[in-house]
Amino acid sequence: MSTPYRLWEIQERSNTGPQCDEDEFLSKIFSPTLQKIVKKYEIKYNPKTPVPADDDLADRVWKAGWELFQEVGLYNTDTHRIIKVSDDEIKEALYVAKDQYWVGAGKDAVLWKHRKIEDREPPFCLFSPDCTCSEELHYSMCLAYLKEPLLDGFCAPILEDSIGLKIRSGSPFEINACTQHIYNLRLAAKQVGRPGVFLVAVGTAEHDSGQIAVSNENWGVRTTDSRLIGTLTEFKTADTLLNRVVHCAQYGCYVGNLTGPIYGGWCGGSEGVAVTLVAYSLNGLCIHGAIYNLHFPFHLNLASNTTRELLWPIAVAGQAMARNSKLLYKSGGYTNAGPMTEMVFYEAACHALVSTVNSWHLWEIGAARNKHRNRTTPLEARIAMEVGHAVAGQGMTREEANDIALRLLSIYEEQAATAPLGKEYQECYDVATALPTQEHFDMYRKIKDELSNMGIEFLY
């Protein structure tokens, strides 16, 4: 928590903040306020330029996001009250926030630093399949990801079953599954020789009881690891989420603020998504005590974020936060296509390129819209992270990124709605060795060469 002494003052606002009926919050407060602010700051999406290089636009998006957060606040669905944060409190939290943190432990600890637009420092690469997976594949998938050379941190796939039983949120089955999840993670990390690696865990826990049950330095989630605290779409919370805020603050682990503003939903279009991303970052800092944000804006119909109407807000919000804060923020990718398709590699590359040049750190990548069990592999994340390192290393400008993004979009964008599902993990990885099949690796290698020909200077 960046302002720890305010923890209880802010929590208390769940009881004392302005009252509002739940049905009214989004339609009467959030949406009209956002529309008014987008208009006031003259924020306009241009589909021809998915990566704009307009500093004034970025600064207006920052101001708009600030104003949105301050005016709207965060709605608690359990108390029907709005938690509001004052202008001075936002300023204070931004001042107190650190621009870098050591995360992970021992030799595996990594210094995670704020990035600027067109920064030459590589992004912090957090590999995350995000999808659900079969119990029998969970450990192998953990191993496969943890073998990735560019991995700075890891968030494992989510279990659906544990000891053959379906997991039900809030039940004993979930607590049992969370234990299995973290044991798999910790053992896999040890086996690959990265025992202290930064973990974001455990995604299997939907309920706070599952999260809290696995806080343990010896076998569970450590204080050098992180938890994600989400927000309900849009700008709503519940006690089950705020319980995690208090637990994480008192346990002492790192908190990430998890948000997925929806293009086409209450945010409206790309402009609204960009403003909401900034506002959510302030929410994470001030209310969740987050040291970083994980944002995964997505398309209402496609549930992905590799098309231009999502790349634009990612680019613009990144610029806004880079120019006006020292926050840490990760760009979470969701592709349309599934593993072992050429399209998934192009999408992953484009998401990483746009995010990295516009100051984001990377959280890659949920394939096949993150909807299908076992349908994500480390290789599509690998290409994204390699692109991130490459474009940072070569000091790629926004204009150059825009040109390459347009070329990549021309390859896959028309197929977004009909993207191939690809294959499941066990069809393109050897489950025992946790290594890609030759066919899968060859496809990755081919696309990497094509990306290189487009001007991405891979470092190896």
Added chain:
Amino acid sequence: MNDIILNLKKEILRGEATKIKELVKKAIDQGLAPLEILEKALRPAMEEVGKKFEDLEIFLPDMMKAAEAMTAGTETLRPYLGPGNADIKKGLILLGTVEGDVHEIGKNIVRVMLEGVGFKVIDLGYNVPVLTFVEKVKELNPDILGMSALMTTTMVHMPRVIKELQDRDLKKKVKIIVGGAPVLPDWAEKIGADGYGENAGEAVNLVRRLVK
């Protein structure tokens, strides 16, 4: 006559509830049949809104405003419809997000789109306990029960609801549809649901087929 129909459609699309009330009264004064206003202006306009939203030519706040205008229009019309026509609906739909799950945007979109095309929808909200679904099916006798879930760890409540309905001999009296991010057609089939919608538009079409 056609002008006022066109204007009604236009104001629904613009989400102008106040203007819709005025126009409905004006249409009645000009001698238009209440049912004609409903069937030729209001409902087709909401169909168009639904289609535009499906294609994301408009966004959720626009659709919600249009839905408010539609409600204003039908409420204004209500006194003029005969007793038998006052609640002309295509069917009764019961909706809810399952136990343990507080995500409801998808379910809410389905609700608005169903209402827009003339179904009566009773929305039980989110985090709906298994037995509440059962009690409401028994009490309200809906044509369709729709359940939504965002998490794999909450969608497991869907088969629990279905089993409780079966055990009470209620399953055969209602069609069950399911949806939500982790839900797929094979899951719907496995748990004995009658249908699955990939998105809100599909859900509306599915309901139309099932209620026929």
